[in-house]
Amino acid sequence: MTAHATPASSTSAVASMIEALCTARRNAILADASAFANDALQSEADAYTVQCGVAQTLGHFATPVPRHWKSGGANRASVITHAPLPDAGIWTSPANAGAWPFPLHHRLIEGEIALRLGQDVTAEQAANMTPETAHEFIDAMTVSIEMVDSRWAQPLNDLPPLLKLADMGVHGALVLGDWVPYQRRDWSAQRCVVRVGASPEQVFVGTHSLGDPAWLLPQWVRHVVDWGDGVVVPAGTVVTTGNWVGAVVGVVGDVVEVGFDGVGFVRLVL
Numbered sequence: 001m002t003a004h005a006t007p008a009s010s011t012s013a014v015a016s017m018i019e020a021l022c023t024a025r026r027n028a029i030l031a032d033a034s035a036f037a038n039d040a041l042q043s044e045a046d047a048y049t050v051q052c053g054v055a056q057t058l059g060h061f062a063t064p065v066p067r068h069w070k071s072g073g074a075n076r077a078s079v080i081t082h083a084p085l086p087d088a089g090i091w092t093s094p095a096n097a098g099a100w101p102f103p104l105h106h107r108l109i110e111g112e113i114a115l116r117l118g119q120d121v122t123a124e125q126a127a128n129m130t131p132e133t134a135h136e137f138i139d140a141m142t143v144s145i146e147m148v149d150s151r152w153a154q155p156l157n158d159l160p161p162l163l164k165l166a167d168m169g170v171h172g173a174l175v176l177g178d179w180v181p182y183q184r185r186d187w188s189a190q191r192c193v194v195r196v197g198a199s200p201e202q203v204f205v206g207t208h209s210l211g212d213p214a215w216l217l218p219q220w221v222r223h224v225v226d227w228g229d230g231v232v233v234p235a236g237t238v239v240t241t242g243n244w245v246g247a248v249v250g251v252v253g254d255v256v257e258v259g260f261d262g263v264g265f266v267r268l269v270l
Contacts, residue, residue, distance in 0.1 A: 010040065013036060014049050017050050018054055021151050022054055028103050030151060031152055034154065044165060048165075048227075051083060051166060054168070055086070058086075061084065062087055065231055065233060067234075069237070070146065070174070071223075071242070072241060080219045082219075082220055082224075083165070083168045085168070089172065091173060091175045091268075093175050093265075095173075095266075096268070096269045097173070098269065104149050106147075106149050106150060108148035108149075108249060109146075109194075109245075109250055110148060110243035110245060111143070112244065113208075113213045113241050113260065114240040115141050115182065116141070116142075117221075118138060119137060121225075134214050134218055139181070141179070141213075142178060142180065142264060143260050143264045143265055143266045144175060144176050144177065144266065145256065145258050145268050146171065146173075147171075147173040149170060177265060185262070187212050188206040190206055190260060190261065191204070191205050192204045192259065192261075193257075193259045193261075194258050195255075195257045196254050197250060204245050204246075208242060216239075221233050250270045252270055255268075255270075
């Protein structure tokens with residue numbers, strides 16, 4: 001795991017933020033984002049340095065390269081951001097959020113498609129990968145639910161984007177469904193259905209921000225290679241690829257089901 005280069009002007013803020021987020025996670029409390037200036041982090045690289053520092057300090061991963069990641073962006077012209085997902089928060093459907101040993105401060109649900117690498121990806125292969133060739137490296141896909149959560153005390157909408165990114169992209173937990181063989185699909189016609197508690201079901205069609213979940217794969221694998229200082233990205237590494245359903249809110253005890261036609265479904269009790 002390699003810390004990203006950080007300008008001297010922000011080194012102190014980065015170190016302080018690592019300490020604040022580690023304290024929040026250790027003690028199941030919230031950190032005060034107002035203790036940091038809006039420009040405390042100068043770039044995505046600073047935020048990734050915080051991610052790395054928190055992961056190293058708390059021992060989030062049992063393997064040298066994290067096996068589960070999130071990646072996404074608002075559109076293809078936007079910056080695609082990434083975060084490694086702590087091993088302890090990777091659950092298999094059906095899952096129960098009440099079993100999570102740390103308190104979840106939010107009950108925000110995102111419905112996504114997760115992809116799994118079918119082969120190792122070397123640094124050279126990552127550098128040469130394109131959105132078109134990326135499909136060759138994927139062996140399976142599944143439906144996922146990401147639970148959004150934050151270690152910051154401030155409301156999510158009030159947080160600067162880089163502070164969200166530093167906090168593992170405000171990730172809480174990831175629920176994975178059954179894996180099915182990967183196939184290229186007409187994602188513009190893909191139907192997704194969400195049910196939360198007694199609320200009416202919501203239907204979304206073709207709502208992935210990038211048009212194709214696999215489009216981000218080249219940027220993601222290059223980021224993982226950089227994270228590991230040139231490491232091979234192992235077969236079996238998983239990335240969940242961004243939200244289809246907006247911010248879906250539930251309450252404790254709600255049963256959440258997310259289904260993608262032709263792919264599968266996941267179930268979570270909040």
